[in-house]
Amino acid sequence: MAAQEADATSLSSHLGPRGDVRMVDVAEKQPTQRRGVAVARVRMRPETASRLARGDTPKGEVLATARIAGIMAAKRTPELIPMCHAIALTHVAIALDVDEAAARVTITASAEATDRTGVEMEAMVAASVAALTLYDMLKGIDREMVVEDVMLVEKSGGRSGHFRRSP
Template sequence: MTTERQLTHIDDEGRLRMVDVSEKDSTERIARARARMRLSEPTLAAVLDGKVPKGNVFEAARLAGIMGAKRTWELIPLCHPIRLTAVAIDFHVDRSAGMILIEAEVKTCDRTGVEMEALMAVTQAGLTIYDMCKAMDREMCIGDIELTFKSGGRSGTYSRA
């Protein structure tokens, strides 16, 4: 449970602020996130067969996910710009469930974590898949966006069961 003392983005007068990380040590930090995307069978088949008119869906989504991670600080209020050292995006297909699992791992050696960057990466990748396939399937669904792992920093390691 979060207490008021733990709400570091709020000052003593209740105003939002960007947390001062200047006194923190730079340490290796890693975060992983995932999202699930549901598509119709014909749309998923087109993606897997390389028959989406806009091009290679997975490579466009991979690049978009990397770009999203790099620009998180511009899109999420109060996020710090972070020097990312690595961003990896992977896709796993469950054809029988009509599902694409999108996974991202983001690394840095900095003063604050990369959880938001990992979450942004999977979200941006999913949105790109949607954009590339929307003419074929308006009922696609991006969901279950979640942090699965983080390490580094004062709060230590977290791993979703």
């Protein structure tokens, strides 16, 4: 039984000694400046990308709405992801790059906080929800859009240090 308990805790810090799921205790960790950056892409028909770039879409301010949705989503991450700590975010930014030639939008979300745990999930949730909002607001003209490539591209702060995804 002791071997099973050791195996459970070595698999994940979210597993207790008996394999039960738990929230990680971060009380003893010192707050540090943390940053997470995530990307998501929405692939669409070339006509849809052109209309989006021109602001000629039936539901209005698509890019502004997606930006707001991403920011709001980052703030609600602990309500969506089990065992995720509530973090006092100090900054969230959403950048949307409409690439007409490639017929896609690249969403870059960054989240920052001075806290005891990272903000990677907040950045990833922000990018994902911004992408889903684009889909929702454009589905009336293009139901074949694809949300793809949601990924963490950079994180800094905390014990594990700096990470940057290789191109």
